[in-house]
Amino acid sequence: ASDKKELTQVAVPKPSSEPAIFIPVDRTPEIQVARLKLPILAEEQVIMEAVTENPVVVLCGETGSGKTTQVPQFLYEAGYASNGGIIGITEPRRVAAVSMSQRVAKEMNLSSWVVSYQIRYEGNVTSETKIKFMTDGVLLKEIQKDFLLTKYKVILIDEAHERSVYTDILIGLLSRIVPLREKKKTPMRLIIMSATLRVEDFTQNKRLFPVPPPVIKVDARQFPVTIHFNKRTPLDDYTGEAFRKICKIHRMLPSGGILVFLTGQAEVHSLCRRLRKAFPFRPNSKVEEKQESEEEMKTFKKAKQKKKMTLPKIDLSNYSAMPVDEGDEDREAGIDDEEEQLGSDVDLDLGDDDGAKEDEKSEPSLPLYVLPLYSLLAPEKQAKVFRPPPNGTRLCVVATNVAETSLTIPNIKYVVDCGRVKKRLYDKVTGVSSFKVTWTSQASANQRAGRAGRTEPGHCYRLFSSAVFGDFETFSPAEITRRPVDDLVLQMKDLNIEKVINFPFPTPPSIEVLIAAEELLISLGALAAPPKQGRLKELERAKLSCPVTSLGRAMACFPVAPRYAKMLALSKQHSCLPFVITIVAAMTVRELFEEFDRPVISEEQKMKLKGKRARVVQMQRIWAGQGPSLKLGDLMVMLGAVGACEYAGCTPKFCEENGLRYKAMVEIRRLRGQLTTAVNSVCSDVGLFVDPKMKPPTEVQLTYLRQIVMAGLGDRIARRIRPEEMLDDKWKNAYKTPLLDDPVFIHPSSVLFKQLPDFIVYQEIVETSKMYMKGVSAIEPEWIPVLIPQYCHFGKPLQNPSPSFCPETGRVKCQRESTYYRTGWQLPSVET
Ligand code: ADP
Numbered sequence: 001a002s003d004k005k006e007l008t009q010v011a012v013p014k015p016s017s018e019p020a021i022f023i024p025v026d027r028t029p030e031i032q033v034a035r036l037k038l039p040i041l042a043e044e045q046v047i048m049e050a051v052t053e054n055p056v057v058v059l060c061g062e063t064g065s066g067k068t069t070q071v072p073q074f075l076y077e078a079g080y081a082s083n084g085g086i087i088g089i090t091e092p093r094r095v096a097a098v099s100m101s102q103r104v105a106k107e108m109n110l111s112s113w114v115v116s117y118q119i120r121y122e123g124n125v126t127s128e129t130k131i132k133f134m135t136d137g138v139l140l141k142e143i144q145k146d147f148l149l150t151k152y153k154v155i156l157i158d159e160a161h162e163r164s165v166y167t168d169i170l171i172g173l174l175s176r177i178v179p180l181r182e183k184k185k186t187p188m189r190l191i192i193m194s195a196t197l198r199v200e201d202f203t204q205n206k207r208l209f210p211v212p213p214p215v216i217k218v219d220a221r222q223f224p225v226t227i228h229f230n231k232r233t234p235l236d237d238y239t240g241e242a243f244r245k246i247c248k249i250h251r252m253l254p255s256g257g258i259l260v261f262l263t264g265q266a267e268v269h270s271l272c273r274r275l276r277k278a279f280p281f282r283p284n285s286k287v288e289e290k291q292e293s294e295e296e297m298k299t300f301k302k303a304k305q306k307k308k309m310t311l312p313k314i315d316l317s318n319y320s321a322m323p324v325d326e327g328d329e330d331r332e333a334g335i336d337d338e339e340e341q342l343g344s345d346v347d348l349d350l351g352d353d354d355g356a357k358e359d360e361k362s363e364p365s366l367p368l369y370v371l372p373l374y375s376l377l378a379p380e381k382q383a384k385v386f387r388p389p390p391n392g393t394r395l396c397v398v399a400t401n402v403a404e405t406s407l408t409i410p411n412i413k414y415v416v417d418c419g420r421v422k423k424r425l426y427d428k429v430t431g432v433s434s435f436k437v438t439w440t441s442q443a444s445a446n447q448r449a450g451r452a453g454r455t456e457p458g459h460c461y462r463l464f465s466s467a468v469f470g471d472f473e474t475f476s477p478a479e480i481t482r483r484p485v486d487d488l489v490l491q492m493k494d495l496n497i498e499k500v501i502n503f504p505f506p507t508p509p510s511i512e513v514l515i516a517a518e519e520l521l522i523s524l525g526a527l528a529a530p531p532k533q534g535r536l537k538e539l540e541r542a543k544l545s546c547p548v549t550s551l552g553r554a555m556a557c558f559p560v561a562p563r564y565a566k567m568l569a570l571s572k573q574h575s576c577l578p579f580v581i582t583i584v585a586a587m588t589v590r591e592l593f594e595e596f597d598r599p600v601i602s603e604e605q606k607m608k609l610k611g612k613r614a615r616v617v618q619m620q621r622i623w624a625g626q627g628p629s630l631k632l633g634d635l636m637v638m639l640g641a642v643g644a645c646e647y648a649g650c651t652p653k654f655c656e657e658n659g660l661r662y663k664a665m666v667e668i669r670r671l672r673g674q675l676t677t678a679v680n681s682v683c684s685d686v687g688l689f690v691d692p693k694m695k696p697p698t699e700v701q702l703t704y705l706r707q708i709v710m711a712g713l714g715d716r717i718a719r720r721i722r723p724e725e726m727l728d729d730k731w732k733n734a735y736k737t738p739l740l741d742d743p744v745f746i747h748p749s750s751v752l753f754k755q756l757p758d759f760i761v762y763q764e765i766v767e768t769s770k771m772y773m774k775g776v777s778a779i780e781p782e783w784i785p786v787l788i789p790q791y792c793h794f795g796k797p798l799q800n801p802s803p804s805f806c807p808e809t810g811r812v813k814c815q816r817e818s819t820y821y822r823t824g825w826q827l828p829s830v831e832t
């Protein structure tokens with residue numbers, strides 16, 4: 001049997017081995033039976049031998065083979081959690097950390113005191129904890145406190161194939177930590193677990209592991225899956241196409257569950273609704289159905305909020321239709337008219353639905369038991385997909401890509417794949433971000449197809465042609481290559497990794513992105529600037545090894561983006577901390593207010609909504625206030641909203657009445673607590689405590705607040721275009737920013753929308769029908785050269801008034817001209 005296992009032999013010096021002990025686990029008979037069916041059980045000995053003999057092991061197994069739920073149990077039984085040691089498992093998704101800890105606790109018959117989880121805001125870890133599931137970000141924070149992770153005997157990096165940024169960084173760090181622990185004679189094991197087979201980035205990367213770690217492959221019992229491609233590729237309405245395909249499967253094909261892959265919550269719920277209407281199934285309890293539809297409405301609203309921000313060109317009444325990717329039209333060219341399919345199961349090929357309208361209210365056939373599945377769905381609801389469907393129904397799970405590898409649904413025979421995925425994209429230069437639906441990769445399309453062959457041969461219906469599939473990327477690129485890395489660079493510098501460029505990234509980010517991050521951190525004062533001479537290339541190389549400053553170290557302690565961390569670090573001096581903590585928390589949580597543009601069914605609802613919107617706008621005006629208060633703009637609204645909400649006891653009722661998102665308010669409260677703790681640990685002399693109820697800031701504090709915000713967002717300043725500068729009408733009421741050539745505008749939801757201050761600072765630009773700035777505050781131009789000189793060019797001292805001598809500093813003070821970097825905006829002259 002052992003010839004099946006591909007255990008690459010390596011010449012790692014035999015590490016000090018673990019005591020051979022066995023800790024018994026008391027499992028129920030049902031669990032025992034279920035476990036024995038998992039392919040990984042047959043490999044327990046191979047895995048455990050590899051782990052005993054090698055400090056690092058890579059474990060590859062098909063999704064559903066039992067990696068996440070079983071390997072921690074093997075380790076526990078082998079004594080890796082005895083003598084005070086902890087088994088740590090990292091997950092890229094919060095839901096996975098929570099639900100897997102619960103599942104493992106249940107399987108092992110242990111309490112959540114022992115098998116626990118920790119995610120950003122919450123956890124149930126105790127001093128008794130032996131198995132700890134956590135998000136990858138949580139473990140990274142722990143490395144900052146204790147580089148050697150002394151309390152862990154073994155770390156499992158789960159879902160490594162997802163290539164989340166923190167997972168990548170953790171693997172890089174652990175590749176150094178493991179040998180250090182070996183040296184200290186307190187060995188720690190590292191197990192990298194992955195679903196797909198692209199593990200070369202980990203194993204063949206000499207900088208990461210000079211000796212390639214052994215790779216253990218777990219064969220899952222996988223049955224053949226016949227792939228059916230569409231002849232044509234629907235360019236936008238793939239939800240409709242999915243609907244028609246499911247109808248056909250359900251009417252024409254033998255029993256077996258259906259799993260559908262879409263891109264987001266709103267789509268999932270829209271398709272669920274349509275399917276339930278077409279194939280009604282009345283659950284026994286009406287209550288359940290009501291809850292479902294309420295939940296649907298909630299996520300629908302939420303999804304709409306997000307969509308509003310990012311994909312506004314879509315007709316909102318038809319929000320499931322995504323914009324057509326550029327180039328799709330071209331891809332369609334040259335596709336022959338033959339039915340395309342792989343495999344030979346002609347009978348089961350359903351063909352394309354050439355515009356054929358499936359009647360939504362046709363003959364009800366066998367009921368379809370429709371369940372949604374996406375990562376933010378409440379765990380109890382998620383658990384439903386694991387249970388068998390009610391008798392006489394067919395299961396149909398409509399999912400986002402959580403069902404691709406994180407969760408395995410039993411008894412799926414048919415997969416319907418839209419071939420798309422929703423991704424957050426960043427503009428490399430401007431940092432403007434947007435959510436876009438793009439084609440997925442070949443690897444993930446194949447993963448999705450594989451879900452159909454878990455229990456018997458299956459079928460995968462791809463809602464795109466094989467030609468389109470041929471153009472997919474082979475693998476989805478690692479996240480680290482797709483986003484800004486300023487936060488990561490700061491964390492690494494704080495770990496004394498000065499030359500970030502030498503860090504053993506599994507896939508390194510591009511040099512431009514690293515330089516951009518280093519530049520931002522230098523201008524925030526988190527890194528010491530390099531000497532200003534030398535040729536450009538040398539300078540750039542030098543820049544990539546700038547050491548962290550003490551300000552940078554303080555900033556690294558705050559669990560927020562470096563720009564916001566800078567604001568926190570500055571605010572100690574002016575007793576503005578409680579306000580800045582609140583503003584930063586609100587900016588991090590985003591979208592405090594509900595969205596009002598949702599479609600409404602009745603006239604009555606329309607009136608109600610209109611009334612509510614008017615009330616919310618009025619409240620926002622009240623919170624923004626007048627004069628110095630209004631100048632703080634949208635950030636003052638945030639302060640006012642949080643303050644008012646806390647005075648009212650932060651109740652769902654208050655939020656509902658004032659159009660605030662209750663969930664956002666609760667998260668802000670948590671983050672305020674967390675930031676307060678962080679501030680106290682950085683500056684022990686402050687002794688801050690969270691008083692949810694804040695007094696409003698004084699006039700002086702309001703000015704400081706605007707200055708602090710500006711200091712953090714120094715490159716996000718915009719200047720109003722004066723009438724005489726207007727090139728044409730498109731510049732009416734427009735602003736100019738340093739990085740964008742096009743006009744940008746204050747978002748209509750801003751309280752400064754009509755005020756149009758000359759200089760403003762903004763939190764972010766989102767691109768919808770126009771470029772809109774959100775989170776806007778007014779600033780004074782004379783602050784710029786004084787507070788953010790790093791963004792300014794200074795001219796020669798002015799002749800008049802003549803230079804004067806400053807007795808306190810011994811320096812010559814003189815008036816100098818200054819301009820704002822990159823734009824050449826003339827600013828008031830300053831004394832330097
Ligand atoms: P892998 O990590 O290799 O993808 P898992 O350990 O997550 O596999 O899953 C192993 C099995 O446990 C799967 O068949 C899955 O359906 C089952 N499973 C996981 N979570 C639950 C749960 N909450 N309830 C019932 N079964 C579950």
Ligand code: MG
Pocket residue numbers: 064067068069158159405406
């Ligand atoms: Mg898993």
